[in-house]
Amino acid sequence: MKKILILPGDGIGPEIVAEAVKVLDRLKADGLSVELEQGLVGGSAYDAKGHPLPEDTLAQAREADAILLGAVGGPQYESLDRPLRPEQGLLGLRGELKLFSNLRPAILYPQLAEASTLKTEVVSGLDIMIVRELTGGIYFGQPRGVRTLDNGEKEGFNTLVYRESEIERIGRSAFEIAQKRGKRLCSVDKANVLEVTELWRQVMLRLASDYPDVELSHMYVDNAAMQLVRAPKQFDVMVTTNLFGDILSDAAAMLTGSIGMLPSASLDADGKGMYEPIHGSAPDIAGQGVANPLATILSVAMMLRYSFGQSEPAERIEAAVGKVLDQGLRTPDIAAEGQASVGSAEMGDAVVAVL
Amino acid sequence: MKKILILPGDGIGPEIVAEAVKVLDRLKADGLSVELEQGLVGGSAYDAKGHPLPEDTLAQAREADAILLGAVGGPQYESLDRPLRPEQGLLGLRGELKLFSNLRPAILYPQLAEASTLKTEVVSGLDIMIVRELTGGIYFGQPRGVRTLDNGEKEGFNTLVYRESEIERIGRSAFEIAQKRGKRLCSVDKANVLEVTELWRQVMLRLASDYPDVELSHMYVDNAAMQLVRAPKQFDVMVTTNLFGDILSDAAAMLTGSIGMLPSASLDADGKGMYEPIHGSAPDIAGQGVANPLATILSVAMMLRYSFGQSEPAERIEAAVGKVLDQGLRTPDIAAEGQASVGSAEMGDAVVAVL
Numbered sequence: 001m002k003k004i005l006i007l008p009g010d011g012i013g014p015e016i017v018a019e020a021v022k023v024l025d026r027l028k029a030d031g032l033s034v035e036l037e038q039g040l041v042g043g044s045a046y047d048a049k050g051h052p053l054p055e056d057t058l059a060q061a062r063e064a065d066a067i068l069l070g071a072v073g074g075p076q077y078e079s080l081d082r083p084l085r086p087e088q089g090l091l092g093l094r095g096e097l098k099l100f101s102n103l104r105p106a107i108l109y110p111q112l113a114e115a116s117t118l119k120t121e122v123v124s125g126l127d128i129m130i131v132r133e134l135t136g137g138i139y140f141g142q143p144r145g146v147r148t149l150d151n152g153e154k155e156g157f158n159t160l161v162y163r164e165s166e167i168e169r170i171g172r173s174a175f176e177i178a179q180k181r182g183k184r185l186c187s188v189d190k191a192n193v194l195e196v197t198e199l200w201r202q203v204m205l206r207l208a209s210d211y212p213d214v215e216l217s218h219m220y221v222d223n224a225a226m227q228l229v230r231a232p233k234q235f236d237v238m239v240t241t242n243l244f245g246d247i248l249s250d251a252a253a254m255l256t257g258s259i260g261m262l263p264s265a266s267l268d269a270d271g272k273g274m275y276e277p278i279h280g281s282a283p284d285i286a287g288q289g290v291a292n293p294l295a296t297i298l299s300v301a302m303m304l305r306y307s308f309g310q311s312e313p314a315e316r317i318e319a320a321v322g323k324v325l326d327q328g329l330r331t332p333d334i335a336a337e338g339q340a341s342v343g344s345a346e347m348g349d350a351v352v353a354v355l
Numbered sequence: 356m357k358k359i360l361i362l363p364g365d366g367i368g369p370e371i372v373a374e375a376v377k378v379l380d381r382l383k384a385d386g387l388s389v390e391l392e393q394g395l396v397g398g399s400a401y402d403a404k405g406h407p408l409p410e411d412t413l414a415q416a417r418e419a420d421a422i423l424l425g426a427v428g429g430p431q432y433e434s435l436d437r438p439l440r441p442e443q444g445l446l447g448l449r450g451e452l453k454l455f456s457n458l459r460p461a462i463l464y465p466q467l468a469e470a471s472t473l474k475t476e477v478v479s480g481l482d483i484m485i486v487r488e489l490t491g492g493i494y495f496g497q498p499r500g501v502r503t504l505d506n507g508e509k510e511g512f513n514t515l516v517y518r519e520s521e522i523e524r525i526g527r528s529a530f531e532i533a534q535k536r537g538k539r540l541c542s543v544d545k546a547n548v549l550e551v552t553e554l555w556r557q558v559m560l561r562l563a564s565d566y567p568d569v570e571l572s573h574m575y576v577d578n579a580a581m582q583l584v585r586a587p588k589q590f591d592v593m594v595t596t597n598l599f600g601d602i603l604s605d606a607a608a609m610l611t612g613s614i615g616m617l618p619s620a621s622l623d624a625d626g627k628g629m630y631e632p633i634h635g636s637a638p639d640i641a642g643q644g645v646a647n648p649l650a651t652i653l654s655v656a657m658m659l660r661y662s663f664g665q666s667e668p669a670e671r672i673e674a675a676v677g678k679v680l681d682q683g684l685r686t687p688d689i690a691a692e693g694q695a696s697v698g699s700a701e702m703g704d705a706v707v708a709v710l
């Protein structure tokens with residue numbers, strides 16, 4: 001019996017997570033052996049308990065085999081002190097649970113090809129997996145802060161730091177994923193300027209001999225940003241640092257034009273993971289019941305595959321999502337101009353019905 | 356009499372710079388009061404003098420009122436020690452001459468709208484100016500390097516650092532440029548994670564009161580990468596750190612589909628500047644006489660405008676470039692499939708003929 005911690009979070013989080021829970025309940029009825037527990041994170045945790053990652057939640061998260069997160073953040077929390085802001089709940093979970101491997105697929109659904117701002121021939125069939133290091137680099141590096149200089153002015157500083165073992169760990173994650181896909185791995189760095197990413201490149205090169213079936217290439221981050229716009233289908237798997245991964249995975253996701261469809265996984269060394277849609281808490285449409293639950297539902301599929309080793313039900317969910325798109329169901333974010341749209345619950349119910 | 360230092364550099368550098376020099380010669384004949392001097396930088400300087408930025412070149416650069424650079428780099432230099440690599444010539448010039456304000460326009464030429472991988476309606480009329488901080492941040496921050504830890508493994512580290520005066524300086528540059536354009540400035544940071552960019556945001560907010568006619572907004576870098584793909588025309592001027600500017604300006608340039616057309620300027624506090632095309636040294640086509648010289652020619656226009664305060668001849672050059680495009684002249688990089696193309700010299704001569 002696997003334990004799943006459900007963290008709805010803020011904004012549209014509760015609405016989309018509710019639909020994903022329907023899917024989990026449906027699979028339970030079919031024999032999937034999981035139990036669900038609810039917890040608080042982000043702004044809603046701050047509201048209830050005064051902290052974006054309360055002790056209780058952290059304890060629940062440590063106990064769980066996997067976590068399903070909605071989204072965190074909202075304008076009402078932006079003036080809080082940094083340690084109390086919703087994002088810190090997310091960063092705290094990543095760091096405390098050592099979820100170092102962040103998988104961010106950018107997949108274009110053929111049914112939604114029109115949604116992309118890119119020409120159809122440039123993106124049709126797009127299927128990239130970005131592997132982002134998630135518990136190191138400049139996000140967690142010390143020293144960091146703001147100091148006052150002798151002349152009275154302030155100076156801000158952050159540290160980008162990686163040690164070989166950290167690079168090796170994320171590198172192996174990425175090589176293994178590449179082995180199961182198109183067997184091409186592009187490591188993205190800025191080795192011509194940053195010493196730490198020169199070390200990154202050396203470690204990737206060294207690892208390559210353990211994965212002779214994977215073709216490794218290297219690209220500078222500025223060029224990678226360009227190539228994602230110019231010819232994104234050249235990529236299979238990309239591996240990069242925490243900050244570069246943050247930027248490039250968002251750009252890659254937007255190439256599909258439908259970020260309401262994209263899930264993500266954040267894994268530790270033992271396959272325990274946190275799963276969440278890549279889109280945010282969308283405060284502007286929160287509470288209206290119109291948010292797209294499919295990215296969250298597809299996050300459940302990733303959970304089954306990566307944390308529970310169950311690829312059969314994962315594929316069932318993915319196929320069901322394809323089916324509801326084939327049926328023409330669209331939440332407003334993925335509806336073409338003039339096309340009728342459905343709400344979150346209708347979409348979730350449709351997936352359950354296909355299942 | 357203004358002094359211009361010409362640094363052809365490596366790869367296609369000499370070929371494209373030669374065409375820009377033709378344009379300068381033409382303007383001299385019309386009364387533009389400049390004298391040209393040649394110098395060495397990058398790999399070709401390493402070949403001739405053993406260093407990518409020889410003392411002589413630096414002295415010439417200090418003496419000059421403006422610098423026109425082709426491009427640096429090539430595969431034959433990639434195994435050199437870091438301080439000897441061609442890029443160090445470029446970084447050395449930026450740092451030594453305190454060229455802190457890097458202007459990178461991303462403009463879509465209507466004649467070349469087809470070249471973009473984005474749908475025409477998304478990019479037609481695109482005209483963004485990215486203002487990138489160029490002499491600070493993680494590019495120059497100390498401490499940096501690779502150390503060996505007690506357990507024997509290596510750790511790489513770099514420092515992202517900005518002080519208020521540096522942020523204020525680039526901020527004022529950007530506000531002033533926004534005043535002369537669409538009066539909208541978007542400052543890009545990662546203030547939700549990086550303390551130094553929280554300081555960045557505070558300084559931008561403080562500056563805003565000195566430029567009441569400019570509308571300031573803020574965006575996280577990951578979202579900015581997304582928005583450039585989703586709806587790039589929402590931007591007028593963007594201002595950001597050295598590294599974020601490196602990444603975002605390349606992505607923005609590629610939105611146009613014709614990076615062979617895009618110039619750049621790197622300015623110091625007194626308007627002295629280095630001007631260069633944003634594309635690289637393109638070793639694969641070097642020596643063939645087919646490289647597009649228009650970005651370098653347009654860099655001359657930027658030089659006239661920003662370093663010499665001469666907007667009339669700058670506009671003449673820009674209009675001439677538009678004219679040759681109207682005439683249907685295309686180097687291979689901007690030719691549509693099946694369209695006939697011309698070489699670098701033919702393109703340069705055509706611009707001179709229009710002038």
Ligand SMILES: CC(C)[C@H](C(=O)O)[C@@H](O)C(=O)O
Pocket residue numbers: 087090091246547548577
């Ligand atoms: C909310 C923020 C701290 C976070 C990040 O930068 O990692 C988000 O952008 C993401 O990519 O998950």
Ligand SMILES: CC(C)[C@H](C(=O)O)[C@@H](O)C(=O)O
Pocket residue numbers: 192193222442445446601
């Ligand atoms: C060549 C490299 C050091 C340089 C940079 O990163 O600044 C280049 O990418 C640029 O943008 O001019």
